[in-house]
Amino acid sequence: xxxxxxxxxxxxxxxxxxxxxxxxxxxxxxxxxxxxxxxxxxxxxxxxxxxxxxxxxxxxxxxxxxxxxxxxxxxxxxxxxxxxxxxxxxxxxxxxxxxxxxxxxxxxxxxxxxxxxxxxxxxxxxxxxxxxxxxxxxxxxxxxxxxxxxxxxxxxxxxxxxxxxxxxxxxxxxxxxxxxxxxxxxxxxxxxxxxxxxxxxxxxxxxxxxxxxxxxxxxxxxxxxxxxxxxxxxxxxxxxxxxxxxxxxxxxxxxxxxxxxxxxxxxxxxxxxxxxxxxxxxxxxxxxxxxxxxxxxxxxxxxxxxxxxxxxxxxxxxxxxxxxxxxxxxxxxxxxxxxxxxxxxxxxxxxxxxxxxxxxxxxxx
Amino acid sequence: xxxxxxxxxxxxxxxxxxxxxxxxxxxxxxxxxxxxxxxxxxxxxxxxxxxxxxxxxxxxxxxxxxxxxxxxxxxxxxxxxxxxxxxxxxxxxxxxxxxxxxxxxxxxxxxxxxxxxxxxxxxxxxxxxxxxxxxxxxxxxxxxxxxxxxxxxxxxxxxxxxxxxxxxxxxxxxxxxxxxxxxxxxxxxxxxxxxxxxxxxxxxxxxxxxxxxxxxxxxxxxxxxxxxxxxxxxxxxxxxxxxxxxxxxxxxxxxxxxxxxxxxxxxxxxxxxxxxxxxxxxxxxxxxxxxxxxxxxxxxxxxxxxxxxxxxxxxxxxxxxxxxxxxxxxxxxxxxxxxxxxxxxxxxxxxxxxxxxxxxxxxxx
Numbered sequence: 001x002x003x004x005x006x007x008x009x010x011x012x013x014x015x016x017x018x019x020x021x022x023x024x025x026x027x028x029x030x031x032x033x034x035x036x037x038x039x040x041x042x043x044x045x046x047x048x049x050x051x052x053x054x055x056x057x058x059x060x061x062x063x064x065x066x067x068x069x070x071x072x073x074x075x076x077x078x079x080x081x082x083x084x085x086x087x088x089x090x091x092x093x094x095x096x097x098x099x100x101x102x103x104x105x106x107x108x109x110x111x112x113x114x115x116x117x118x119x120x121x122x123x124x125x126x127x128x129x130x131x132x133x134x135x136x137x138x139x140x141x142x143x144x145x146x147x148x149x150x151x152x153x154x155x156x157x158x159x160x161x162x163x164x165x166x167x168x169x170x171x172x173x174x175x176x177x178x179x180x181x182x183x184x185x186x187x188x189x190x191x192x193x194x195x196x197x198x199x200x201x202x203x204x205x206x207x208x209x210x211x212x213x214x215x216x217x218x219x220x221x222x223x224x225x226x227x228x229x230x231x232x233x234x235x236x237x238x239x240x241x242x243x244x245x246x247x248x249x250x251x252x253x254x255x256x257x258x259x260x261x262x263x264x265x266x267x268x269x270x271x272x273x274x275x276x277x278x279x280x281x282x283x284x285x286x287x288x289x290x291x292x293x294x295x296x297x298x299x300x301x302x303x304x305x306x307x308x309x310x311x312x313x314x315x316x317x318x319x320x321x322x323x324x325x326x327x328x329x330x331x332x333x334x335x336x337x338x339x340x341x342x343x344x345x346x347x348x349x350x351x352x353x354x355x356x357x358x359x360x361x362x363x364x365x
Numbered sequence: 366x367x368x369x370x371x372x373x374x375x376x377x378x379x380x381x382x383x384x385x386x387x388x389x390x391x392x393x394x395x396x397x398x399x400x401x402x403x404x405x406x407x408x409x410x411x412x413x414x415x416x417x418x419x420x421x422x423x424x425x426x427x428x429x430x431x432x433x434x435x436x437x438x439x440x441x442x443x444x445x446x447x448x449x450x451x452x453x454x455x456x457x458x459x460x461x462x463x464x465x466x467x468x469x470x471x472x473x474x475x476x477x478x479x480x481x482x483x484x485x486x487x488x489x490x491x492x493x494x495x496x497x498x499x500x501x502x503x504x505x506x507x508x509x510x511x512x513x514x515x516x517x518x519x520x521x522x523x524x525x526x527x528x529x530x531x532x533x534x535x536x537x538x539x540x541x542x543x544x545x546x547x548x549x550x551x552x553x554x555x556x557x558x559x560x561x562x563x564x565x566x567x568x569x570x571x572x573x574x575x576x577x578x579x580x581x582x583x584x585x586x587x588x589x590x591x592x593x594x595x596x597x598x599x600x601x602x603x604x605x606x607x608x609x610x611x612x613x614x615x616x617x618x619x620x621x622x623x624x625x626x627x628x629x630x631x632x633x634x635x636x637x638x639x640x641x642x643x644x645x646x647x648x649x650x651x652x653x654x655x656x657x658x659x660x661x662x663x664x665x666x667x668x669x670x671x672x673x674x675x676x677x678x679x680x681x682x683x684x685x686x687x688x689x690x691x692x693x694x695x696x697x698x699x700x701x702x703x704x705x706x707x708x709x710x711x712x713x714x715x716x717x718x719x720x721x722x723x724x725x726x727x728x729x730x
Contacts, residue, residue, distance in 0.1 A: 017394055062432070223467045226431050
């Protein structure tokens, strides 16, 4: 495993680990109730705050991204309370499914696959139904490679009524690679996970919680224990977590955040933009048609239709087996129809070039 | 951190990592939907089965032990359905709190701190109230260092009525160090976590699910999504998990299980028994009074009262700061009154001797 070249893991998470993160993952355990852990916790949270663009709380949960999304649902809603879920693909739908599993009547505002959400449609949906008090929206839809304009959506939510509904953002496959200004834009809760742009193994969900969100959380009546953010806030006050945290993932995340600080956020965003453009150009040069609306194509993952008559699942499998290149396949309705090439986290030009070469060879057969 | 001597981490989890586990934690990411991951998943599950003593399912959740306990609650109960929680300390109480958070009317059968649960009392409680259809009990109570006789409790549950209630066991701080014969004894669901006897960092909860448990799980109406074991079972069928798993923790767990296979389960249990006896003798030689009923003292963690007039929290803090020895402090009602020395996982005679020397020096002041 240790000999697997990092450059060939082009799925949209887990993303490749830089050497420094791998080294950090090997550190010895410490007491999760001791001073060393508290220092680790503080470094991680302080490293995350500028990436969120928040002066609010950033809480850590030992779970994958879906656990973080569930936390955002069960901490903001109550039985019978309506929620607006803005969905542009599989992961938006997943949020709606979580809410439905908890008995929350969900209004789905869906857009065609490959399209971004229209802010004006969000505002209209909120104006149509004054009972919609919480809005859940995806920042970057991993299944289609489309990025929503969260700044504009947040403005639409704010202008829909006064006081504005709560805005919860799934930024799992964007935060740290695509700009997020949580406080400035007016996002109240922003969820992400360790295994994406932060270049850390999966196992941690991180939730930014703005000051406007806490009254919702205090009122929320959906049942919760492990994911209760009130318990998380209580422990966060002493740089700790209510239940034994994934200590190694925090080691890894600290190292990943250190690398991100060294590169600088603007440089990271520019690199992702550049590699996304390179990937799109390369896939088109290979004759593939891109899925996303060009105005909203993602900087972290590019989805393209496989050629007519080609079995997408077989192609993805052959890329892995014969070329050692791991890309994402289509999910849901797009199963077998597309492939998804990630350019997220620890990735550079050569990685993209190698992926395109492997794909060219596989398609030539 | 890497220079921290492993031998001085004597808290009851996270436990020290053997070098081979640390090395495994540093492995590069792989696709969690690819063949390499499926092989990893299979090795982990096959390594766990003999430790559980089960031919049933063993499911993996990315969460800490409390998440696993929550999964055992939400997958077996329905709103309004009664549950019997047998508690002998903080972690038994926690299961009752989880059930209560989900609106389940809990009957608590509590025993004094330091005592084990009486199987006959469990049977009587079940006979008194025929609506008690699920029993939740702790195998090893970490907060008091007491081990319940699960074989006898399981027999009591079985004999209470026909068909017998479902038996759910919290084996977080026992499985892999204290014998568990899940199938033979008649335990229907057994929860553990990676950071205890399996010598792996925290981040994974493991749940053994016997064939008798599935009808309960299929009937259970408590809301759940991330912790839904029906989804976990579906993915387990193809050696996978519904949501991105903590891949590195699986690497670590595979290495930990390999070490356990090499040592042999009987040898591991004998080592834990020997080190527990050595710890108890050593603490008594230092003049400390042991908390647990001697007939039920735990093989993984020993709790002892601090000397009269001594502040337990200050002692634990001084042991860490001045002697580099990390032990557990009292929790709940025992806060400040006891210390807890773990002998769980990667631990040998010298580790216990060093802990006793450090404690002797700290007490001499």
